[in-house]
Amino acid sequence: MDQLMAMRAFTRVVETGSFTQAADSLNMPIATLSKLVKSLETHLEVRLLHRTTRRVVSTPEGEEYYEKALRVLIDIEDIDTSFRVTRSTPKGHLRIDVGGSTARDVLIPLLPDFMQRYPDIRIDLGVADRPVDLISGNVDCVIRGGPLNDSTLIARHIGDAEMVTCTTPDYLKKYGIPAYPEELRNGHRLISYLSPATGRPFPFRFRENGETQEISAPHYLGVNESNAHLAASVAGLGIIQTFAYSVKTHLKDGSMVEILQAWRPAAYPFHVVYPQNRHLTHRLRVFISWLGEVFPAGLKG
Structure with missing residues (x-):
């Protein structure tokens, strides 16, 4: 058993609540992911998940293991990132969610600059005014306007719109x-x-x-x-x-x-938001930094 991969598979199942969504987010067959989780349970000699036809939930032991495994995975990512960031250009896949008019009038006109700076980053842009679940939707970050009420998310202020x-x-x-x-x-x-x-x-x-x-x-x-x-x-x-x-x-x-x-009412704040239990990849770090640099100008009327 690849224990590190099994830990990643298990934590993603907990975060998404679904073997199918977890497998999709890790780009692996669902049978492979299911085998990894089962092998991890066998190795630990404990049941980590309750599976039903409609949902997957952690057992008490699974909740405890998730918290500890997540800290280990974040520490490993930190170690890897500290060596990679100064030696390589960011690359990979970013999934970003944004509202309709903000996508049309602000983000998309600015994106050519980002994609010229970071040509090895691919972007999937989800455009809808309806709120998205960052975890189950496997979204890296969301650009949101207005007050933020979800304390489980980390938000960085990126500008104000008149x-x-x-x-x-x-x-x-x-x-x-x-x-x-x-x-x-x-x-x-x-x-x-x-x-x-x-x-x-x-x-x-x-x-x-x-x-x-x-x-x-x-x-x-x-x-x-x-x-x-x-x-x-x-x-x-x-x-x-x-x-x-x-x-x-x-x-x-x-x-x-x-x-x-x-x-005229007070200016409307905009934030880039991401889950607090998900490690910031190099590509997400540079995207958030870029937003802070260019987004305020894009919000001007």
């Missing part, structure tokens, strides 16, 4: 220009961004003299994907509040107009 409230000139001709935020409650058509996780609309937020005000008037239209959210307003369906970087082209050519500029 928020704007806007609509089309034709809409303003038909419904009038609101002079202050409260007027949005009176006869205006709001296009709310719906949380992909909960389906609830995000309120329109405004800020004056350091104080935040929320407008939670019933929306005329709700959309749960950022590109479609913008498209609905460009089509003349109503008023949106969105990232300045997402609408800057439309504001520049006059197809959209910013309103209530004096009440």
